[in-house]
Amino acid sequence: MSGEDGGAWRIVHVPGRPPVPPDQQLTVNVVAAQIEQPKLTNTIIRRLSQIAPLEDLHHVKRVKKKCIEGGQIQLSVILCLAPENGDFDGIPCDVKDVINSYQLSPFVAKVCKYAASSKEEWVEQCKLWPTSYHPPTYNISGITGFSEEDSQSVVSFMKYALELAKSHGNVVVNAAAIVDPLSNQVIARARDEVCSWQTPKTEASAECGSSGGPRQVETSISCLHPRWWVNEQTGRSSSFCHPLRHAAIVAIESSAARDRRLFPDVRYKDESTIEECVLSPANSQAKRQKTDANDVDNDDKNDTAYGNGDLSSRPYLCTGNDIYLVWEPCTMCAMALVHQRIRRVFYACPNPSAGALGSVHRLQGEKSLNHHYAVFRVVVPQDVLDKVVLSMISGS
Numbered sequence: 410m411s412g413e414d415g416g417a418w419r420i421v422h423v424p425g426r427p428p429v430p431p432d433q434q435l436t437v438n439v440v441a442a443q444i445e446q447p448k449l450t451n452t453i454i455r456r457l458s459q460i461a462p463l464e465d466l467h468h469v470k471r472v473k474k475k476c477i478e479g480g481q482i483q484l485s486v487i488l489c490l491a492p493e494n495g496d497f498d499g500i501p502c503d504v505k506d507v508i509n510s511y512q513l514s515p516f517v518a519k520v521c522k523y524a525a526s527s528k529e530e531w532v533e534q535c536k537l538w539p540t541s542y543h544p545p546t547y548n549i550s551g552i553t554g555f556s557e558e559d560s561q562s563v564v565s566f567m568k569y570a571l572e573l574a575k576s577h578g579n580v581v582v583n584a585a586a587i588v589d590p591l592s593n594q595v596i597a598r599a600r601d602e603v604c605s606w607q608t609p610k611t612e613a614s615a616e617c618g619s620s621g622g623p624r625q626v627e628t629s630i631s632c633l634h635p636r637w638w639v640n641e642q643t644g645r646s647s648s649f650c651h652p653l654r655h656a657a658i659v660a661i662e663s664s665a666a667r668d669r670r671l672f673p674d675v676r677y678k679d680e681s682t683i684e685e686c687v688l689s690p691a692n693s694q695a696k697r698q699k700t701d702a703n704d705v706d707n708d709d710k711n712d713t714a715y716g717n718g719d720l721s722s723r724p725y726l727c728t729g730n731d732i733y734l735v736w737e738p739c740t741m742c743a744m745a746l747v748h749q750r751i752r753r754v755f756y757a758c759p760n761p762s763a764g765a766l767g768s769v770h771r772l773q774g775e776k777s778l779n780h781h782y783a784v785f786r787v788v789v790p791q792d793v794l795d796k797v798v799l800s801m802i803s804g805s
Contacts, residue, residue, distance in 0.1 A: 418564045419788040420555055420755075423767040424526055425774020425781070432533060435522040437466070438491035439538075440500060441473070442513035444484040453486055453511060460503035461489040468524035470539040487538075491517050562593060567757055567787045570733040571797050573598055583630045585660035586733045590752070596667060596730070599659035601631045603652055631655040632739040633762055657734060657742035661749055664727055672723040726750050737764040737786075743772045747780050754784045 429435075444450055454471055463469060473485040488507065492499030497515060500508075508515060520538040525531035531542035555563065566588055573584035582601040589596050632655055728750040737760035738746065744765075746754060759768045766773055766784045773784045 416790045416792065418560075418567075418790060420560060420563055421786045421788060423771070423773070423784040423786055425771050426523070426526055427771065428526065429530065434530060434534065436519040436537065437522050438495075438517050439466075439469075439520055440488045440491050440497070440504070440515050441485050441518040442488055442508065442515045444472075444486055445512070447482070447484055449511060450484055450486070453507065456507055457486070457488060457504070460507070461501060463487065463490075466520065466522075468540045468542075469520045470541065473539055485518075487518070487520070488513070488515060563755060563785075563787060566595070566731075566733045567755060567789065568793075569595065569598075570735050571757065571789070571793070573600060574735045575797065581630060583632055583656040583734060583736045585656040587660050587664050587727060587751075588731045588733065590729070590731055597660045597664035599656050599663055601656050602654040602659050603631045630736055632657075632736050632742055632764075633760055653741070655739070655742050657732065657738050658745055660732065661727065661745060664730075664749075668723055728752075731755065733787075736760050737766055737768055739763045740765040740770060740772065743770075746782065747772070747778055750780055751782045754782055755787050756784075757787050757789050759786070 444453065450472065457471070463471070469487065471487050473487075475483045475485070477483045489501060489504045495517070500515070507513070518538060521534040521540060525534050525540060525542045528542065531540060534540045566586060570584045570586045573586060574582055584600045585598065586595050587597040588594065631652075726749045727746075729752050731753040732746060732751050732755070734754070734756040736758045737756045738754070739760065740763070742765070743754075754766060754773075756766070761768050763769060765771075767786065772778070773781055775781075
C-alpha cells in the first residue's frame with residue numbers, strides 16, 4: 410500500500426485507453442489527392458463516401474484545408490486507405506474512376522489511427538491531417554472535474570473504505586463500499602472473504618513508507634493475487650475457503666440481499682423462488698419488474714443505517730451506484746461490476762500485478778462490452794496511509 414507525497418487528496422480520472430504521448434500516436438497510410446477545382450469538392454466527397462467510406466477512421470476529416478501564399482486555400486481529399494504494398498495499382502477500381510474523371514494526382518499521406526483522447530493529442534494529430542476532437546461526454550459527474558462538495562464526498566467514502574480494510578492480526582485485506590449517490594449513503598459494504606484463516610508466511614506483503622522508514626504488514630488481498638489459492642497447501646484446516654469471495658463480489662451479494670429484504674414481494678414473473686431463476690437457463694433473460702413499495706417494511710434498523718431513499722421501485726442490480734475499493738479490482742471483479750451496471754469505480758491503490766482498471770488492463774475502455782463505467786483513482790496522502798497501517802499493526 411503506497412501513497413504519494415504531499416498532504417492533499419486528489420481524484421484522477423483513469424481513461425479507457427492508456428495515454429499516448431502526442432508525438433508517438435499510431436498512424437495509417439491513406440491515398441489522398443489535391444483538388445484543383447474547389448467547386449467540385451462536394452461532388453467528389455459524396456462519391457467517395459459511397460464507394461470508399463472510411464469505416465475505421467470516423468475521427469479523420471475527409472478534406473484537408475491549407476492556406477498557401479497569397480491567401481489562397483488549397484484543398485486535399487482522402488480517396489481511400491493505401492494498399493498494403495504501397496502500389497497505386499491496388500487502389501479500388503471505383504476510386505480509380507474518380508481519379509481519372511476529375512484528373513486527380515494521388516499521393517500517400519499519414520493520418521492518426523485512433524481518435525484523440527485529449528486536446529494535446531488532437532493538436533498533434535492535426536499536424537498530419539485534420540481530425541475531430543470530442544471531449545469525454547459521459548453523463549457522469551466527475552469526468553470533467555469535481556465540485557468541492559463532490560470531492561469532499563468522494564474523500565469521505567474512501568476514508569470509510571480504508572477504515573473497513575483494517576483487519577485484526579496484522580493482516581491487510583481489500584474492502585468495498587457501494588454507495589447510492591442520490592441518497593449519498595452506503596448501501597453495501599464488504600471485505601475479502603476468501604479464507605477465514607490468515608497465514609502471514611504465505612501471503613504477499615504491502616508497504617507504506619513513512620518518515621520513520623518503511624513499514625511492512627502482511628496482506629491477504631485477493632485482487633492482487635487472484636490465483637494464490639491454487640498454490641496453497643491442501644492439508645490446512647479452514648472453517649471457510651472460497652477463491653471467488655473478493656471484496657467487490659461480497660459487496661455485490663450484500664447489495665442483492667438488501668434488495669430482497671427491502672422488496673420481499675418482488676419476484677420474476679415465471680419463477681417462484683430466486684433459486685429457480687438462477688438454475689433455469691430458459692428464463693435467464695428475465696428482468697426485474699418494477700413494483701410499488703408502499704408495502705415494504707423499512708423499519709429494520711439495519712436498513713435505516715443504509716439510508717431512507719426513494720423506494721418506489723426495486724432497483725435493477727446496482728444501476729447508478731458507485732463503488733469505493735481500497736485496491737484496484739482484478740478482471741473478475743471488474744467484469745462483475747460491469748454486469749451490475751455500476752456507474753463509477755473509485756480505488757485508492759493501483760494493482761500492478763492484476764489490475765483491470767488501469768494498471769494491467771483497462772476494461773472500462775473495452776468497446777465490446779454492453780456497459781461502461783467511469784474509473785477514478787483517489788490518491789491518498791502518505792500520512793493518512795501511515796496511520797491506517799499503524800492501526801492495522803496494532804490491531805485496533
